[in-house]
Amino acid sequence: MTVTVENVNNFVNQFIILCKNDFSEENIKITLFQCLYDLSKDSAALITQSEFERNWVQKFFIAKKTEGLSLRSISLYSSILTQFSKFIKKDLLQCTTDDIRYFLLSMQKKGNQDATTLNKKRALSTFYNFLVQENVIVKNPVSVIKTAHRRKKVFQPMDDLQIETMRDEPMPIRDRAIIELFLSTGMRVGELCNMNIDDVDFDNRQCIVLGKGNKERICYLNAKSIFYLRKYLKQRTDSNRALFVTLLHPYNRLKISGVEIFLRKLGRKQNIRVHPHKLRRTTATTAINRGMPIEQVQKLLGHESISTTTIYATVNQQSVKDSHDRLL
DSSP: OOOOHHHHHHHHHHHHHHHTTOOOHHHHHHHHHHHHHHHHHHTSOOOOOOHHHHHHHHHHHHHHHHTTOOHHHHHHHHHHHHHHHHHHOSOGGGOOHHHHHHHHHHHHHTTOOHHHHHHHHHHHHHHHHHHHHTTSSSSOTTTTOOOOOOOOOOOOOOOHHHHHHHHTSOOOHHHHHHHHHHHHHOOOHHHHHHOBGGGEETTTTEEEEEOGGGOEEEEEOOHHHHHHHHHHHHHOOSOOOBSSBOSSTTOOBOOHHHHHHHHHHHHHHHTSOOOHHHHHHHHHHHHHHTTOOHHHHHHHHTOSSHHHHHHHOOOOHHHHHHHHHHHO
16 A cells, blocks of 8 residues: 555554543553554455354354353354354454454444453354364464453342242242252352253252253252242143243243343342352352352352352352361
């Protein structure tokens, strides 16, 4: 591209606009990279998606499905790859590190949270790692991208008063059974929705859960979960094998969105945010605060890594004080 006064003026004007009156050293570097990238992209010929690329994208999803990745996760990967492809307007197999940096930077500028941007980076890295393993490309272009390590937000579980207040709200027996099952087992919402009636062993107070990677594990039922599950199943008149079904005919298997909706409504009545993952975190925290070893909590939640369990479980300050008084 020929350099002219007009081109230089346009470049400077764009740079000033994108800086948004933030002329810190970090923002100047980021904005300068963005402007230079835009300039190089505009001067390059766009590469349309090839049949070769489409085949490898399809093979990637087949491989992930074979490895036991859930349909929900595969759908998320597909959404991120589609978003990246439309944004970058290049063959995915020919994308560079700068392409991915610019994509992630643009997502941040659009207001994506750090966790969302990190998830997109991980999805792209997983895809390109697959291509490296299959000898399609030589190097993963995401591997050299460093992301800032920001202070992790501590997500608080529900306290005892919030749980009892929620239990006291009028609700269908089905919904109460779901809440008690969450609090007893700490299972994932997808695991709960996939359960069948014959997965529950009332005699041995346990149930079989199909977790991530199609791995089965045993979860244990406390008295409240058994009481409300039995009460719910006794009033069922349908023949659906699913453990939880919709409240209205034709009584289809309950979906994740159905669980999220009724929990959200319950939370609004208490002016707090309630969702399945918060109940899972509450179960983990309660177990640890009551003395369950972290390794057993890991088994309970179905985590591959114990480091994941420590993130889920928040030990409250009173528990630390009690242990200090008792031990020190």
